[in-house]
Amino acid sequence: MKLNLATLAIILVGAVLFILNASGMPWTTTRIIGLSTAAPALLLLIVARLQLGGAFSVEAKATNLVTTGLYARIRNPIYVFGAVFIAGLIIWTGIPWLLLIFVILIPMQILRSRKEARVLEEKFGPAYVAWKQKTWF
Template identity: 70%
Template structure:
């Protein structure tokens, strides 16, 4: 439970810092687009994290198969919305060189999602395979 609260607090702190910094900048087109992507992404990231609850872990483990809420449509909403948040930050800061980080992030998330899928499939079998067919990434 302690790790769950720490990760949620880290996400919340980053969100607050981002919005505080964004509020003091001029509203250029790149800032508007960046905030328009990052704001809903971070809110959905926090929602996904809350919906995952105690099933969250840093290492892949299969304690519970979460299939409700955002997880009813997307198997890995934390990765999806975390990536969108990062894209929003790149656009907002108008620093295309940050795409290097994004290019590194995506393969890492694909790798992690595959590892998690293996663990979940081993534990939940057909139930997970059926869930996987109904959801995206």
């Protein structure tokens, strides 16, 4: 629980700093679309991180198999909503060439998810395979 609270505190501090810095900027269509994309993605990212709880680790480990909440439909909601959040921020900035970040980010996340899948399948076997068949990415 301590790690979840630390993660939540970091995200909240980042959000407050973002709001303070963004408050003086004009509300263009691009900024509204970007924020409309980034804000719900950030909330879902926080929910996914909290639901993962103690199973969260930087390196691929298999402590327990989380299959409830967002994880009932998406195997890697942190990656999915993290990418959507970054896309929203990039749209918000109005600098399209920043989308090149995804040239690095997406393949990296796919490789990480594959490594995690191997570790989870080794540890949980049929339970992981059954869950994997019912979920996306």
